[in-house]
Amino acid sequence: MVAFVRLSEQPVCERGYVDRPDVLVAMDAGQLGQPEAAVLAGVDAGTLVLVNSSEPAAVLAATREIPGRVVTVDVSAIVVAVVGRHVLSAAMAAAAARAMNLAPWTVLAAAIRRELADSEVSGVLLERNLAAAERAFEATPAVGCETTIRSEGSAASRPGGLFVVPRLPARFAAPAIVAAATSARRTTETWRLERPIIHRERCTRCSLCFALCPEGAIALDAEHWPVVDYAHCKGCGVCVHECPTQAIDAVREEA
């Protein structure tokens, strides 16, 4: 999931994708390692890169080869501790606003309150989100960001050369997948925020997790013990929730 924001005192005369961001906010550090997601495309030395991660910024910048000015905040730890659920939006927005030095906390708190109220989030959940957002705000250094207008896209003139799409034989030209088991090649381990760990001492081998896993990522071995295929588990938590003997723990993935 990707979203873009353009902020300006002047009317914004562009829309859609931001190719060269001043600020990049990565809510899940795992996505930085996904070549298909191309999260770091367009990031340069001037870009402020805010990542939800428990790693120090310098370490993350080095291991992920991030060219921008990296700031890390462990927003996941904050929301799990304060909200009790892995809901990132409000706290991550607060961290981003603070990193960009955009607005004081009181202004931000009022905005979050209004945003969540519009989504019918109220009562204890609203207050916990606000508390988590304030913790994230305070945990984030106000490094500021460049606000120069970067040129979007390619300014290079390459006139002529319109590409003409050739006609393929019809049997290749329909959106059909004829190769078997292609989904096995697409690993989804970096999608996980939490990893299910099965404890055999509590497991009764009832096979409910095997039956209910929506990804088919739990198999039964020869002795009917459930075994998680971590390359394809997305960390949805259905098995953790459904296990009748609470034999499966959700353990946070470190990023």
Place this chain on the structure above:
Amino acid sequence: MGRELLTGNLAVAWAARLAEVDYVPAFPITPQTEIVEALAQWVARGELQARFVMLDSEHAMLTAAGAAAAAGARTFTASSSQGLLYAFEMLYAVAGWRVPLVLANVSRGLAAPITLEPDHNDVLAARDAGFLQLHAETCQEVLDNVLIAYRLAEHPDVLLPALVNLDGFWLSFAREPVELPAPEAVREFLPPFEPPHGRLSASHALAQGVAVLGGSAYAFFKYQMQRAAEAALDVHDAISAEFADRFGRRWHAVEGWGLDDAEYVIVMSNSFSTIGRAEVARLRDRGLRIGLLRLRLLRPFPHVAIARALAGRRAVAVIDQNLSVGKGGILFAEVASALCGMHSPPALLSFVGGLGGRRFRSEEFDQIAAALARATQDGGSAEPHLLFTAAEHRHMLEWLRLAGNQPPDK
């Protein structure tokens, strides 16, 4: 009221709320659902005095909408893509009943292959149904178009349903500053609906949508719709002028940018026009005399306004975000028809871009500009050209190979 950051979907919902609609038959579909969710919430909270009903399909939804409008209720409904097509039979039917209602369509490409992102094959499939069509570029225009659409649809010289189009994702889920007019000001612009024809009610027996056989009656009633749509051109202009007096924003049937000195013109519609305008501005900075024409009112089709905007240009490129398979861009053919009979018309070129939300590349506008210059010498062509890059094509061949489809190398 005042200025709010609203998604295109919420701008639609706010417009329906400000229009004080009486009845909202609904059915969810991505990317439209936020509209009916907001309306349902407001009705539940008592902030909108309307009846909100979830129907079992878009076909039933449109039927209910038409019946409610026939009974004199100000009616709003919304759909998208596959949903609009599922309602298709009733689009023609309710238009033929000559009842006004407003339908917001949140554009999304049509299956197959199934997708979520926008192009205009859904809304343009409905172009012959008898619905008037207004196409929006910004979230503010979305709100304004819905209000204008009610005035237009309910006008006694028109009495046709109206469709307001906005692009899925690019407008539906994009938040922009939107000026929300005061409810009293909207009430003055759009007073409660008083149907000028017989109102369907228990105390006044009346048959609507009766069958006719023998051709004459059918042709007569059908052509009355055409005459009403023709009248809607001037009515739209008068309503837009009044809207501008009250709210300060003037909307024309077509919107031009940089046209004063333009030798070349690019024709686009909807939200991708914003990208087109930025590219045209870039080309103008380089000294090219080029402008943009955005088609806003598509039904009735503003032949004269288009001809006026394009007369005297050297060459014109129409970028269609739709594909009539076996023909090409739908709007190209329509724009070409507007130039019929013109003395030394501009050379015309047809491009297809943005299908399924496919992004425009900056260099493609350079290529279009170069093609326009060539067309001035070589003449235009009705042959459509898909905006697609060699790199994209190589990528697609790689995907096909992964899917087990190994096309022969050439």
